[in-house]
Amino acid sequence: MFWLFSLFLAGITIQLEDGAVVVRGITRPGAVAVYVEGREHLPALAGSQQQRPGEVRFVPRFPLQPGLSYKAFYGDTSAILRIPKVEHKPTARVERIYPTADSLPSNQLKLYLHFSEPMSKGEAWRRVHLVDDTGKTVTGPFLEIEEELWDPTMRRLTVLFDPGRIKRGLVPHNELGPALVEGRRYHIVIDQDWPDAHGTPLAAAYRKTFVVTEADRTPPQLDTWQIQAPRAGTRDPLTVVFPEPLDAALAQRLIRVADTPGTIRLDQGETQWHFTPDAPWKAGPRRLLVGSIVEDLAGNRIGRKFDVDAFEKVEMRMTIQTLELPFIVQP
Amino acid sequence: MNRNPILASLCLATLALTPAGAANLSSSLKAGKAELKSAGPLAFAPEGILFVADPGSATVLAIDPSDSKAGQAVGDVAGINEKVAAMLGTTPDQILINDLAIHPVSKKAYLSVSRGKGADAAAVLLRVDAKGKIEEVSLDGVKHAKVSLPNAPSADAKDRRGQSLRQEAITDLAFMDGKVIVAGLSNEEFASNLRVIPFPFADATQGSAIEIFHGAHGRFETNAPVRTFVTYKIQNQPHVLAAYTCTPLVKFPLSDLKPGKKVMGTTIAELGNGNRPLDMIVYKKNGVDYILLNNSRRGVMKLSTEKIDSYQGITKQTDVAGVPYETVAALKGVEHLDKIDDGRAMLLVRGENGSLDLKQLALP
Known part of the structure; x- marks a missing residue:
């Protein structure tokens, strides 16, 4: 499957076999050195040398990379080894951005960017932009952490608005103010040039537009949630209606029905949580379990604001608690 | 990372008197094949045990890299990313150098590296010797131990479905x-x-997660995540000096870090707008301990710990600056740093042409 360019000199051949560089026709043991072509002044590839009668075999530490050429040397003999590029058509897309609502509070904390295919690391802060309603790109709205907060499959990136500009009482907040100004319209713009895991750009750029509402400094309260319970014997979804949108990832991970496997879905701008059980509901009292670290869009948790006003004596939770909301499945 | 000068010198002194000291830490390690899904931040124990954070598998790996011969640190190495890429058979744009740590005895520069940038990126540990030669730190047959980080909080882990995105x-x-x-x-x-x-x-060690609050100007408290930190003794008590994602520099006693305990940090400085703290070291000069902190936008800052020791914290709205710091103007583009000894540090510097260089710094 590789294109082979071998040099024949004094009966010595150098070629690729199953990802290894094989030198044949040698009369005494020796080593083969392999370099990225054009970078022979840099260190040779790491790998192991295997001596066999009449041949030496170099197994690179990592597979040779499609699209690159390598130069192998054995004494005075050398060969160029080209690894054909695998062409990938641009197919990766931004599927959605959470929150899906088209109005967000000025102290919005997080965005989740969902891609259809795995993406590559090290590009995020050049590829995602906040643009205001005059077409101007907002400077430094996001927390540009080098690690980049991807999920394990590299298909979801968490983007944090700079918390220094959100949290009251800090220098960035006082000097720059929040990145989002109430009453104005903004766009989250994703460049088409963002490379996927193959290094291929996205199939299309992406834009999400929203208007900014007043800052939300009210923690979510369980007693304001409405539970619409299903009937026994059905697999109709249980629906919980929140008075404000919740953080999509946390609402999907940290809210569930006790002892009941099923599927969770959010909609209506993350103000409705639906749970479809795997098996029909049985009549009787049930419990909705809610992790206390569920957040609203501004990072306020149940019972606690994102930035606690120390004069208001809000209780600070030291451990993650599971809260319960009872409901009844009627026969 | 050998970040505590007092502890390091004490431990090295102990090591010199009782060679068994190193064996105590190392003896808990078992030889075998160690695995890394990803290689993030690095830190050395004074005896040369290397801790490698593996965020991909939510573990910390401890290895004994068998590198106990005293040596010298490498001088400047231009284009270390190009050299590393060539050695790993790829191009510099496919290499991420995630951290740098100097071995406390051999003084070799250890690098945690990602080869590739997608979900299948490979983790590699490398070290650079005094002559600039780069070699892989083999994980085959290495003495090691691994610990899982405490499980992610969830409402009910038992009936979770599918793979977590967390x-x-x-x-x-x-x-x-x-x-x-x-x-x-x-x-x-x-x-x-x-x-x-x-x-x-x-x-069964899983450690325990601790929430730490810090105030700013005495009013608004938050429990934002720590970005980078250094351990340091204040009046002989071990402290953590932590830089936060939302820019304050906060101190709290190490002894306070107990599960279930509310830890209240003292905000001692704010580091300015649009800035992210990246790395910190402690070093001693003329009898005074200093902190060197590199930042994403505000260069490298130097703080005297004498001022930290006596500083009572930011408590008033008008008290914006906190502990005074000086910016080392000559240092730009520093992505990582670690201490070689009290006189020198090793820097990983991004040049204007995009190349990454190892550079020695005479500590200011």
């Missing part, structure tokens, strides 16, 4: 007084997640 970036780790301290940043909940894990690792 992952935690490990933003820093350090070793002090028999404890590995790990700072994490979740891709879901926004909360401080500092863990203290005793070393040697016990079989």
Whole structure:
């Protein structure tokens, strides 16, 4: 499957076999050195040398990379080894951005960017932009952490608005103010040039537009949630209606029905949580379990604001608690 | 990372008198094949045990890299990323150097590297010797131990379905007084997640996550995640000096880090707008301990610990600056740094042409 360019000199051949560089026709043991072509002044590839009668075999530490050429040397003999590029058509897309609502509070904390295919690391802060309603790109709205907060499959990136500009009482907040100004319209713009895991750009750029509402400094309260319970014997979804949108990832991970496997879905701008059980509901009292670290869009948790006003004596939770909301499945 | 000068010198002195000292830490390690899914922040115990954060598998790996011969640190190495890429058979744009740590005895520069940038990126540990030669730190047959980080909080882990999308970036780790301290940043909940894990690792050690609050101007408190930190003794008590994602520099006693305990940090400085703290070291000069902190936008800052010791914290709205610091103007583009000795540090510097260079710095 590789294109082979071998040099024949004094009966010595150098070629690729199953990802290894094989030198044949040698009369005494020796080593083969392999370099990225054009970078022979840099260190040779790491790998192991295997001596066999009449041949030496170099197994690179990592597979040779499609699209690159390598130069192998054995004494005075050398060969160029080209690894054909695998062409990938641009197919990766931004599927959605959470929150899906088209109005967000000025102290919005997080965005989740969902891609259809795995993406590559090290590009995020050049590829995602906040643009205001005059077409101007907002400077430094996001927390540009080098690690980049991807999920394990590299298909979801968490983007944090700079918390220094959100949290009251800090220098960035006082000097720059929040990145989002109430009453104005903004766009989250994703460049088409963002490379996927193959290094291929996205199939299309992406834009999400929203208007900014007043800052939300009210923690979510369980007693304001409405539970619409299903009937026994059905697999109709249980629906919980929140008075404000919740953080999509946390609402999907940290809210569930006790002892009941099923599927969770959010909609209506993350103000409705639906749970479809795997098996029909049985009549009787049930419990909705809610992790206390569920957040609203501004990072306020149940019972606690994102930035606690120390004069208001809000209780600070030291451990993650599971809260319960009872409901009844009627026969 | 040998970040504590007092502890390091004490331990090295102990080591010189009782060679068995090193064996005590190392004896808990078992030889075999160690595995890394990803290689993030690095830290050395003074005896040369290397801790490697592996955010991809939510673990911390401790290895004995068998590198106990005293040596010299390498001088400047231009284009270290190009050299590393060539050695790994790829191009510099496919290489991420995630951290740098100097071995406390051999003085070799250890690098944690990602080869590739997608979900299948490979983790590689490399070290650079005094002559600039780069070699891989083999994980085959290495003496090692591994500890899992405490499970992610969930309402009910038992009936969760499918694969969790939650992952935690490990933003820093350090070793002090028999404890590995790990700072994490979740891709879901926004909360401080500092863990203290005793070393040697016990079989069932999971450490415990601790929430730390810090105030600013005496009014608004938050429990934002720690970005980078250094362990340091204030009046002989071990402290953590932590830089936050939202820019304050906060101190709290190490002894306070106990599960279930509310830890209240003291905000001692704010580092300015649009700025992210990246790395910190402590060093001694003319009898005074200094902190050197590199930042994403505000260059490298130097703080005297004398002022930290006596500083009572930012408590008033008008008290904006906190502990005074000076900016080392000559240093630009510093991505990582670690201490070689009290006179020198090793820097990983991004040049204007995009190349990454190792550079020695005479500590200011």
